Amino acid sequence: MLVLLFIxxxxxxxxCAVNVVAQRNPLYCAISLIGVFVSLASLYLxxxxxxxxxxxxxxxxxxxxxxxxxxIMLLNxxxxxxxxxxxxxxxxxxxxxxxxxxxxxxxxxxxxxPNPTLPPSDIGxxxxxxxxxxxxxxxxxxxTSILLLMAIxxxxxxxxxxxxxxxxxxxxxxxxxxxxxxxxxxxxxxxxTTLATGSTTExxxxxxxxxxxTPDRE
Amino acid sequence: xxxQLSWYLALSALLFTIGVxxxxxxxxxxxxxxxxxxxxxxxxxxxVSFASFFRDVTGQLFVFIVMTVAAAEAAVGLGIILAIxxxxxxxxxxxxxxxxx
Numbered sequence: 001m002l003v004l005l006f007i008x009x010x011x012x013x014x015x016c017a018v019n020v021v022a023q024r025n026p027l028y029c030a031i032s033l034i035g036v037f038v039s040l041a042s043l044y045l046x047x048x049x050x051x052x053x054x055x056x057x058x059x060x061x062x063x064x065x066x067x068x069x070x071x072i073m074l075l076n077x078x079x080x081x082x083x084x085x086x087x088x089x090x091x092x093x094x095x096x097x098x099x100x101x102x103x104x105x106x107x108x109x110x111x112x113x114p115n116p117t118l119p120p121s122d123i124g125x126x127x128x129x130x131x132x133x134x135x136x137x138x139x140x141x142x143x144t145s146i147l148l149l150m151a152i153x154x155x156x157x158x159x160x161x162x163x164x165x166x167x168x169x170x171x172x173x174x175x176x177x178x179x180x181x182x183x184x185x186x187x188x189x190x191x192x193t194t195l196a197t198g199s200t201t202e203x204x205x206x207x208x209x210x211x212x213x214t215p216d217r218e
Numbered sequence: 219x220x221x222q223l224s225w226y227l228a229l230s231a232l233l234f235t236i237g238v239x240x241x242x243x244x245x246x247x248x249x250x251x252x253x254x255x256x257x258x259x260x261x262x263x264x265x266v267s268f269a270s271f272f273r274d275v276t277g278q279l280f281v282f283i284v285m286t287v288a289a290a291e292a293a294v295g296l297g298i299i300l301a302i303x304x305x306x307x308x309x310x311x312x313x314x315x316x317x318x319x
Contacts, residue, residue, distance in 0.1 A: 059288075159301075
């Protein structure tokens with residue numbers, strides 16, 4: 001029975017993984033990857049790890065894949081077109097390496113001893129994981145929280161955009177002519193059609209950018 | 219007959235290899251990102267199977283931490299992808315081959 005389940009979910013995982021690589025539309029890749037995650041969660045359940053299976057579904061198939069699908073939808077990417085393989089001489093090397101991998105896996109299947117007979121235990125239960133996480137492995141847990149904080153700050157820094165101008169844009173004094181609609185779309189009739197600014201700081205003040213980049217600040 | 223430890227290891231090796239092939243042959247940044255997630259999951263399967271067969275909870279804690287790292291990687295990586303797309307109007311890795319905006 002367990003063997004049948006292993007073949008079912010393992011085959012599903014491999015099929016979905018091959019589909020991730022084979023698909024050209026990134027959205028279909030994402031859907032196949034969710035299939036991989038769900039079948040791996042089923043394998044975790046078979047391996048007596050219900051907490052990890054639940055976290056796999058919630059964090060991977062839930063949070064991370066929602067983020068990926070959101071970015072795919074946001075960027076509206078087109079399917080990548082088929083192109084010539086640039087390094088054709090690598091194909092025989094790839095065949096040799098694949099043969100090496102298959103030989104290695106066959107060696108594993110043939111030589112690794114059958115399952116050691118150990119008494120059943122309570123590993124994988126939430127209480128066991130929590131006890132170990134907050135006693136023996138407290139330092140890695142805290143380091144993980146610092147890592148998450150760094151990720152939050154990094155993502156905010158990457159996604160932050162200051163006003164209308166891009167971060168590496170610079171207003172040249174006297175040479176910048178701004179359209180009035182860029183300054184205030186609702187009251188464009190009060191201004192003439194364009195507005196000339198004398199300096200970087202003046203343009204920044206009109207555009208309501210908090211800290212203009214002033215390279216020569218004394 | 220129960221599923222053996224070596225079966226899980228073989229499945230994990232296959233999934234990892236599929237992920238490596240995807241990273242090598244894909245051109246789209248997001249598709250490469252998803253193949254990296256696939257490789258992380260293959261390693262997670264190895265951890266969980268060893269933890270289960272040797273009755274040691276440490277492997278499952280490692281899986282927990284790997285998942286956290288994957289979440290952080292997803293946030294920062296997708297931010298980088300957004301920045302690349304904003305600057306280059308493309309998601310092709312060959313268009314972003316120099317470290318310059």
